[in-house]
Amino acid sequence: DGGITQSPKYLFRKEGQNVTLSCEQNLNHDAMYWYRQDPGQGLRLIYYSQIVNDFQKGDIAEGYSVSREKKESFPLTVTSAQKNPTAFYLCASSIGSRYGYTFGSGTRLTVV
Amino acid sequence: DQQVKQNSPSLSVQEGRISILNCDYTNSMFDYFLWYKKYPAEGPTFLISISSIKDKNEDGRFTVFLNKSAKHLSLHIVPSQPGDSAVYFCAASANSGAGSYQLTFGKGTKLSVIP
Numbered sequence: 001d002g003g004i005t006q007s008p009k010y011l012f013r014k015e016g017q018n019v020t021l022s023c024e025q026n027l028n029h030d031a032m033y034w035y036r037q038d039p040g041q042g043l044r045l046i047y048y049s050q051i052v053n054d055f056q057k058g059d060i061a062e063g064y065s066v067s068r069e070k071k072e073s074f075p076l077t078v079t080s081a082q083k084n085p086t087a088f089y090l091c092a093s094s095i096g097s098r099y100g101y102t103f104g105s106g107t108r109l110t111v112v
Numbered sequence: 113d114q115q116v117k118q119n120s121p122s123l124s125v126q127e128g129r130i131s132i133l134n135c136d137y138t139n140s141m142f143d144y145f146l147w148y149k150k151y152p153a154e155g156p157t158f159l160i161s162i163s164s165i166k167d168k169n170e171d172g173r174f175t176v177f178l179n180k181s182a183k184h185l186s187l188h189i190v191p192s193q194p195g196d197s198a199v200y201f202c203a204a205s206a207n208s209g210a211g212s213y214q215l216t217f218g219k220g221t222k223l224s225v226i227p
Contacts (some may be wrong), residue, residue: 006155035217040121042219043156043201090155100146100203101215103155 002027006091006104012112013078013085021076021107023091032074033101035090036060043090049074078109086111115139116204118218126226131189133221135202138183142204146215147176147187150199159200160187192225199223 004025013019023032034046045058049068063082068074074093078085088108092101117136125131135145143164148156162169162176162185169176175188189196202218 004155033214040219042118043217045214048214088153092155100148100158100161101156103148103157105155106153108153 004091004093004102004104006089006107009105009107011107011109013109015111016080018077018079019109021078021089021091021109023074023076023104024072025074025093025102025104026072027093027095027102028071029093029095029102030071031094032068033092033094034058034064034066034074034076035092037088037090037106046076046089085109113138114218115142116202116216116218118200118202118221120221121219122222122224124224124226125192127194128191131187131192131196131223131225133187133189133200133202133223135185135187135218136183137185137204139204139206139216140183141206142216144205145176145178145185146203146205147174148201148203148217149196150201150220156201189223192223194225194227197223197225 007022031050033048035043044060046064047066049055065077090106091104094101115138146161147159149159150156160171160174160176162178178185199220199222201220203215205215
């Protein structure tokens with residue numbers, strides 16, 4: 001079945017450490033996105049990529065980095081520069097906004 | 113500046129009654145609107161959408177209404193069921209013509225359907 005997979009589902013990070021969240025899709029979608037969800041904040045866009053080897057900052061990109069070396073993969077690195085990284089992270093892909101996004105099941109990151 | 117607004121953070125409805133979730137937008141370039149449903153610790157799933165050339169779209173118990181002049185859309189769920197309890201996100205996109213695929217999301221409304 002085609003879909004979008006995020007791993008791990010739960011992730012714990014010590015302060016000062018970088019951590020990478022995985023996002024893989026086999027839907028042949030060109031565009032991929034990373035969102036962050038905090039209580040009462042809705043979905044806020046971190047980074048997005050419309051094609052391989054190209055990506056753009058979203059509304060809250062500070063402290064995050066991404067790469068898009070393959071169409072299927074769009075990993076997100078939460079760096080030590082991100083001051084409040086504890087959140088629920090969602091990855092999505094799309095063939096075009098008219099068709100909406102397909103979301104992964106999310107990764108809950110907790111800083112300990 | 114929030115371009116998509118869901119002003120009600122939460123809504124409680126009795127089972128069997130109608131649920132009405134509201135969404136307002138400010139960007140007149142938006143021409144396609146979607147509703148997503150999200151359960152805790154899961155990704156959002158697509159529910160229903162509407163193009164700006166229409167004022168109503170229906171899918172089973174779910175109907176979305178669009179009032180372009182008021183820049184307002186609403187999602188009606190009839191009859192409401194306990195399994196409908198979730199957070200509902202309104203989203204909008206604009207045809208920029210430049211291949212932009214971004215959706216702008218509201219903050220969500222938590223619906224609780226009481227048995």
